[in-house]
Amino acid sequence: MMKTVIGIDVGGSTTKIVGFRIEKGCCELIEPQIVKANDPITATYGAFGKFTDENNLKFSDIAKVYMTGVGSAYIRKNLYGLSCERVEEFNSIGQGGLYLSGLSEALVVSMGTGTAMVHAKADGKMTYLGGTGVGGGTLMGLSKLMLGAETVEHIIEYAEEGSLDNIDLKIKDMTADDSLTALSRDLTAANFGNVSDLCTKNDIAIGILNLVFETVAMVSVFAARSVGVSDIVLTGSITQLALCRKKFEELNAMNYGVKFHVPERSRYATVIGTAIRAIPCEYCEVN
Numbered sequence: 001m002m003k004t005v006i007g008i009d010v011g012g013s014t015t016k017i018v019g020f021r022i023e024k025g026c027c028e029l030i031e032p033q034i035v036k037a038n039d040p041i042t043a044t045y046g047a048f049g050k051f052t053d054e055n056n057l058k059f060s061d062i063a064k065v066y067m068t069g070v071g072s073a074y075i076r077k078n079l080y081g082l083s084c085e086r087v088e089e090f091n092s093i094g095q096g097g098l099y100l101s102g103l104s105e106a107l108v109v110s111m112g113t114g115t116a117m118v119h120a121k122a123d124g125k126m127t128y129l130g131g132t133g134v135g136g137g138t139l140m141g142l143s144k145l146m147l148g149a150e151t152v153e154h155i156i157e158y159a160e161e162g163s164l165d166n167i168d169l170k171i172k173d174m175t176a177d178d179s180l181t182a183l184s185r186d187l188t189a190a191n192f193g194n195v196s197d198l199c200t201k202n203d204i205a206i207g208i209l210n211l212v213f214e215t216v217a218m219v220s221v222f223a224a225r226s227v228g229v230s231d232i233v234l235t236g237s238i239t240q241l242a243l244c245r246k247k248f249e250e251l252n253a254m255n256y257g258v259k260f261h262v263p264e265r266s267r268y269a270t271v272i273g274t275a276i277r278a279i280p281c282e283y284c285e286v287n
Contacts, residue, residue, distance in 0.1 A: 003063035004030070006051075007275025008044060009092070010071030012113070014237075015043035016271040017051045022063070030055055032268040040071030048079060068092045068274045087274045090128040094120030096273025097233040100263035107224040110270060111236035113137035115216050119227045129223045134215040136238050142208045147201050152241070155205055159243060162206030169193030187254070188214055212238075213247040217260070224258050233261045235269035 003023070009016040015037065019030035033051050037043035044067075051057070065079050068087045078084050097108030097120055104122040107129070109115060116131040143149045147158060164170075172185035173194055191211040196203075220232050238244055239262050248260040265272065 004057060004061050005063055005275050006048070006065045007092075007271045007273075008047065008065065008067045008069075008072070009271035009274060010040045010044055010067060010069040010075070012070060013038060015040070015047045015069075015071070016268055017047045018268060018271045018275050019051065019055065019057070020275055029272075032265065032271060034267075040074045043071070044075055044079070066274045066277060068270065087277060089270065090116065090118050091126045091277070092270045092273035093235065094118040094126035094273065095124075095276050096269030096271070097235055097263075098122060099272055099276050100235070100265055100269055101231070101233045101261050103231050103233065103261075105229055106231040106233045106261070107220060107227065107229050108233045108235060108269070109216065109220050111135055111216060111234060111238040115219070115236075117220060117223045119223075119229065120233075127227075129227070132215060132219050134212055134219075136212075136236070139208060139212050139238070142211075143205065146204050146208065149205070155209070156241065156243065158202050158205035159209050160202075162200070162202035162204070164203070164206055164210055165194075166196040166199040166203040167192055167194065167207035168210065191215075206243075209241075209243055210247065213244060217248065217251050220260075221256050221258055230258050231261060232258050233263065233266075233269075235263075235266045237267045239266040 005020045005022060007018045013036060015035045016032055018032040021028040021030060035043050035047040037046060059080060059082060062082055065082050065084045066087050067075060067084055068089045072086055093110045093116060094108050097106060106120055108118045108120045112135055114131060114133045114135040114137060117129045119127040119129055143155045149155050149158065168188050169190040171187045171189055174189055192207055224232050234248060245262050248262060252260055
C-alpha cells in the first residue's frame with residue numbers, strides 16, 4: 001500500500017513543504033511548495049492544508065510528518081492528529097544536499113539568512129562545520145541601507161546593469177605585470193575596494209551580490225579543504241538567482257581544487273532532507 005511521508009521546514013518568514021509517496025520499490029517526489037507568513041503556526045497549518053488539498057492527499061494516506069527549522073518548536077502537538085517528529089536541521093541540510101546532487105559525500109552549504117556548512121556522507125554521518133553570518137540577510141540589509149531596495153527583484157533589476165569595475169579592486173588593478181603573481185588577474189583583491197566616484201546604484205547592487213557570493217565561496221573552499229572533500233553543494237533560496245549560478249560557474253573555472261554544484265530544487269534541499277530520512281536508501285534515487 002502506498003503511503004506518503006511529509007517534510008516541513010518552518011523558517012522565520014517562509015515555510016516549505018514536500019512529500020514522498022512510498023511503496024515497495026518506489027519513491028515518488030511530490031513537488032515542494034513554499035508559503036510566506038511571519039507566524040510559524042499559521043504558516044505550518046496553511047502550508048499543510050494547501051499541500052494536501054492540491055495533491056489530493058487524505059490524512060489516512062500520510063504515514064508520518066517530519067519537521068525542522070527554527071519555527072518547528074512552536075508546533076507542540078501532533079499535526080491534525082498525525083504523528084510528527086522533529087529533525088535536527090543540520091542533518092536535513094546534509095541529507096537534502098546529497099539527495100539532490102546524487103553525491104555520496106560533499107560539503108553542503110545552506111545559503112539562508114546566514115550560511116551554514118555541513119560535511120555530509122551517504123552513511124548518514126553529518127558534521128556541522130560552522131558557517132558565516134554573511135548570507136541572504138546581508139544581501140537584503142545592505143541593499144536596503146545603500147539602495148533603498150527591499151525586494152530581491154529590485155536588487156536584481158539594479159544589478160543586471162551594474163559593473164564590478166566601478167566597485168571591486170581586482171588583481172589586474174594592482175599590477176600590470178603578470179609575472180609578479182600566479183593569481184588570476186580577474187580575482188577580487190578587495191570587495192568594495194575600488195569604489196568609483198561615478199558608481200551608480202546598479203554598480204553597488206552587483207557589488208553587494210558579489211560580496212555575498214564570494215564570501216560564501218571562500219569560506220566554503222576552506223571548509224571543504226579542512227575535511228578533504230572536493231564537491232561543494234550549494235542550497236538555499238539565494239541559489240535560485242541566475243547571477244548566483246553564474247558567479248559559481250565562474251569560480252569553478254578558477255581552479256580552486258573544488259567543484260561547486262547547484263542542483264535543481266536547491267532552494268528546497270533542507271525540507272527534502274527532512275522527509276527523505278524516513279525512506280530506505282535503495283528507494284532514494286533523484287527523480
